[in-house]
Amino acid sequence: MESIRIYWTQDNTDWQLWDEFIQRNPRGIYLQIHSWLDSYRSYGFTPELLLAKDLDGTIIGGLGVVLAGVGPMKLLIAP
Numbered sequence: 001m002e003s004i005r006i007y008w009t010q011d012n013t014d015w016q017l018w019d020e021f022i023q024r025n026p027r028g029i030y031l032q033i034h035s036w037l038d039s040y041r042s043y044g045f046t047p048e049l050l051l052a053k054d055l056d057g058t059i060i061g062g063l064g065v066v067l068a069g070v071g072p073m074k075l076l077i078a079p
Contacts, residue, residue: 031079
């Protein structure tokens with residue numbers, strides 16, 4: 001039985017691996033790469049990465065998002 005690890009991250013190494021994954025994947029889109037998501041910082045948003053990796057540490061899926069909000073109200077945006 002294959003095991004999958006799913007976790008939230010902001011680690012630079014994970015972002016680099018994610019960008020490579022997006023560029024290799026025929027379904028990958030520019031709006032999911034780190035530089036695009038990081039551009040939202042100028043609006044006060046925080047980029048986050050939800051990754052799914054197999055036991056070998058290979059990315060098999062994920063989602064780049066930005067978090068916006070004030071106080072306890074948070075909005076998750078997935079371009």
